[in-house]
Amino acid sequence: MTTLPARFRAFRIRDDDAGYRAGIEEIALDDLAPGELVIRTAYSSVNYKDALAGTGQGKILRRFPLVGGIDVAGHVVQSRDPAFREGDAVLVTGCGLSETRDGGYAEYARLEAKWAVPLPAGLDLRESMILGTAGFTAALALLRMTENRQVPALGPLAVTGATGGVGSLAVDIFSRAGYAVHAVSGKPEQAGYLRELGAAEVLGREALHARRPLESARFGGGLDNVGGPMLVGLLAQTAPYGNVAGAGLAASPALDATVMPFIIRGVSLLGVASSGTARDIRDEVWRRLAGDWKPHHLARIAQHEATLDTLPEAFARLLAGGGLGRTLVRIG
Numbered sequence: 001m002t003t004l005p006a007r008f009r010a011f012r013i014r015d016d017d018a019g020y021r022a023g024i025e026e027i028a029l030d031d032l033a034p035g036e037l038v039i040r041t042a043y044s045s046v047n048y049k050d051a052l053a054g055t056g057q058g059k060i061l062r063r064f065p066l067v068g069g070i071d072v073a074g075h076v077v078q079s080r081d082p083a084f085r086e087g088d089a090v091l092v093t094g095c096g097l098s099e100t101r102d103g104g105y106a107e108y109a110r111l112e113a114k115w116a117v118p119l120p121a122g123l124d125l126r127e128s129m130i131l132g133t134a135g136f137t138a139a140l141a142l143l144r145m146t147e148n149r150q151v152p153a154l155g156p157l158a159v160t161g162a163t164g165g166v167g168s169l170a171v172d173i174f175s176r177a178g179y180a181v182h183a184v185s186g187k188p189e190q191a192g193y194l195r196e197l198g199a200a201e202v203l204g205r206e207a208l209h210a211r212r213p214l215e216s217a218r219f220g221g222g223l224d225n226v227g228g229p230m231l232v233g234l235l236a237q238t239a240p241y242g243n244v245a246g247a248g249l250a251a252s253p254a255l256d257a258t259v260m261p262f263i264i265r266g267v268s269l270l271g272v273a274s275s276g277t278a279r280d281i282r283d284e285v286w287r288r289l290a291g292d293w294k295p296h297h298l299a300r301i302a303q304h305e306a307t308l309d310t311l312p313e314a315f316a317r318l319l320a321g322g323g324l325g326r327t328l329v330r331i332g
């Protein structure tokens, strides 16, 4: 069994009498939430939720202190579960990390074996964290839509917040799966990037401003990362029996809509909650991400690389809406 260092570096979030704060601390293994597996962390990533948690701009953590980072990938160094051996490559996305348990922003992570996904053949650890929660969410959305009879013949899929992490990966995955993708973005200067990832068209955010409960049906459905009026507009422009997956609230948590798309066109609004996905669906999503839905442009989407020390800059960039693609966190 590998001997672990007595103390190691972690990006830890606290909220106590001294206020909300986060930064590097030297911690011991027993400072971490219990679990059957200890891994030496290789990579994590920065998601919107990580930026909210790391800055205190959103109520993400349900106990303090906790190590941040909702994603983690690395090699097992200790296992009390016979299903895993030292040296196995594993990943976890969501499943309470940086919410109720310590997360991936540390040199070592202690994990519950029931949520650890053996790294699927077809992905390396770095690729798995370029995907992370963002890629998992995009693929889960597509899985839910196809299970509800989404097919390319229904029309193009819109992706809002297209230059962000979930958005960039959705553009790549959906086009790879045979759909025409209409990327909706507030960054017209990134139209070339979005076309490179597979977007057939790049639209401004105003394309989703609906004036009426039903507009002409322009999309077969789509993935919404921003919420508010853009989600309402997407529902109003979705073709009969198309699916809209609601994943995000980068603009607003509000949904001020009418039932008209549902009762006149049979449009479905599907929820996407990556963190709480059941184990069998989780395994299926990772199988697809490593196989027929593996994005073709992971290297292009990995726009930024951070370390534990540069996480605050990465959070600020994301929260300012200026993030492009994914931010990988190199730890090991």
Ligand SMILES: NC(=O)c1ccc[n+]([C@@H]2O[C@H](COP(=O)([O-])OP(=O)(O)OC[C@H]3O[C@@H](n4cnc5c(N)ncnc54)[C@H](OP(=O)(O)O)[C@@H]3O)[C@@H](O)[C@H]2O)c1
Pocket: 046, 047, 048, 049, 133, 134, 137, 160, 161, 162, 163, 164, 165, 166, 167, 184, 185, 186, 187, 205, 225, 226, 246, 247, 248, 249, 250, 251, 272, 273, 274, 275, 318, 319, 321, 322, 323, 324, 325
């Ligand atoms: N449901 C789940 O399980 C799940 C999982 C992961 C993420 N999420 C949510 O999905 C959203 C995207 O996450 P992410 O990690 O991809 O974040 P991100 O990388 O920061 O991307 C968000 C994108 O949304 C767009 N945007 C930002 N502010 C906006 C505004 N005020 N109005 C309209 N568009 C705006 C921007 O894209 P453009 O400039 O291209 O328009 C931005 O790049 C977040 O709300 C996050 O909480 C949910």
